[in-house]
Amino acid sequence: MIRTVESQPPASAPVLAAYSYCEAVTGQQARNFAYGIRLLPTPKRRAMSALYAFSRRVDDIGDGPLANDVKVARLEDTRALLTRVRDGAVDEDDTDPVAVALAHAAEHFPIPLGGLDELIDGVQMDVRGETYETWDDLKVYCRCVAGAIGRLSLGVFGTEPGARGAERASEYADTLGLALQLTNILRDVREDAEGGRTYLPADDLAKFGCSAGFGGPTPPEGSDFAGLVHFEVRRARALFAEGYRLLPLLDRRSGACVAAMAGIYRRLLDRIERDPGAVLRGRVSLPGREKAYVAVRGLSGLDTRHLTRRTVRRRA
Numbered sequence: 001m002i003r004t005v006e007s008q009p010p011a012s013a014p015v016l017a018a019y020s021y022c023e024a025v026t027g028q029q030a031r032n033f034a035y036g037i038r039l040l041p042t043p044k045r046r047a048m049s050a051l052y053a054f055s056r057r058v059d060d061i062g063d064g065p066l067a068n069d070v071k072v073a074r075l076e077d078t079r080a081l082l083t084r085v086r087d088g089a090v091d092e093d094d095t096d097p098v099a100v101a102l103a104h105a106a107e108h109f110p111i112p113l114g115g116l117d118e119l120i121d122g123v124q125m126d127v128r129g130e131t132y133e134t135w136d137d138l139k140v141y142c143r144c145v146a147g148a149i150g151r152l153s154l155g156v157f158g159t160e161p162g163a164r165g166a167e168r169a170s171e172y173a174d175t176l177g178l179a180l181q182l183t184n185i186l187r188d189v190r191e192d193a194e195g196g197r198t199y200l201p202a203d204d205l206a207k208f209g210c211s212a213g214f215g216g217p218t219p220p221e222g223s224d225f226a227g228l229v230h231f232e233v234r235r236a237r238a239l240f241a242e243g244y245r246l247l248p249l250l251d252r253r254s255g256a257c258v259a260a261m262a263g264i265y266r267r268l269l270d271r272i273e274r275d276p277g278a279v280l281r282g283r284v285s286l287p288g289r290e291k292a293y294v295a296v297r298g299l300s301g302l303d304t305r306h307l308t309r310r311t312v313r314r315r316a
């Protein structure tokens, strides 16, 4: 039985310690998403931290220095751990705090754990060095590594009752994940190129004369790099607009969490749009005070009220 947040019994000491570990990982490593997660009430905040810590582990395997065959084996370990969580085979005395926290979260919230399998599938695509010919191809990858996180988060947030509401919420959460991931890809274009990875669709790169890639601080000779970036920014903005339709379907604090996460990434996108070359010179980021400001605006509904009103009018 899934218990509501209000009816959850107090967690035991080992479970609390496991959540503390996951919250520390989130606080230290989720440079952007921690601002949103902090806005949630305690049980949801802990559950989101458990999801973040598990996802961070999977991501770190993909991004780390290990040989590819070792990465594949480690990813299979995380999949086996997921199976144990799903089978109820992880108890609170387990030595892995991420497993303990995730098992507790999955017991108390209707988290569709298959989304974490999708995340592992996506990171396996990275390890195989897959590249993407078209946006439709890249979307498959983005759905695995980010859309799935949106859908998993929805299990923690909860949505309005009714199958139709849940189905729409899941589509919007998925789309918001795509918006965040495309923004992330634009921001990290140089870092990824230096690591031998290209995510942007090959047909877009060709259209703007960028097929040679981005190994250095300047665009490829003769390319229209700004044109490429503006093209992808427009695509990301359309995804944000669609994904924001999730907000009226969430309770206030879950909506604030999503608004903060998305708001911070939207501001990254604004900066990238203003100065496309910045993504080749270094990592575009927001100062901490600006992220905190976006989070406070999320809590008061300021960044999204107009979008929400428009959405409600469209639905009426």
Ligand SMILES: CC(C)=CCC/C(C)=C/CC/C(C)=C/COP(=O)(O)OP(=O)(O)O
Binding pocket: 029, 030, 031, 032, 033, 145, 146, 147, 149, 150, 151, 153, 154, 173, 174, 176, 177, 180, 181, 184, 246, 258, 261
């Ligand atoms: C409904 C809802 C909550 C949707 C959002 C889903 C979501 C949080 C997707 C994450 C995608 C993403 C860009 C991860 C990068 O994480 P990172 O830790 O590498 O990010 P960073 O480099 O910006 O710190």
